[in-house]
Amino acid sequence: MLIAVFAYATLQLLIQRPATHQQRAEWLHQFCLRAIRSDRAWHKAEPFIKTGFWGLNIGLGLMIVLDLFPAGLLQFWDVLQNGYWHARRLSYLMKGLYHTLEWLRMGGDLVFLLLGAVPLVIAVGKLVLDHRPEKS
DSSP states (O other), X not given: OHHHHHHHHHHHXXXXXXXXXXXXXXXXXXXXXXXXSOHHHHHHHHHHHHHHHHHHHHHHXXXXXXIIHHHHHHHHHHHHHHOHHHHTSXXXXXXXXXXXXXXXXXXXXXXXXXXIIHHHHHHHHHHHHOOOOOOO
């Protein structure tokens, strides 16, 4: 049963966008790997999983604080002043403070990728490729 759940989580990781749904699939993936692999293999990968956990959460938090929430407020204010059509125009989205906030999001994206996704890929690689038998 755990193998089927592991396969489902892997499929979800491949088809989801990098957002909270993919993060949920990643934690399901880790849960299944924890149940399938030995304690020795898990202890080798655990520091990478801890780093990945905090990297993903801090990266998502930075994306929200640096871009999504302030840009949403700017767009909402523009909708109230000029209408929905104006706030969705390319000329509004590609200039001024809104465009600067999109570039600030890159900090959160880099934290998400370098401190979140990369350590988790290393951890999964360590867990999947470790085929040495358990010592008795």
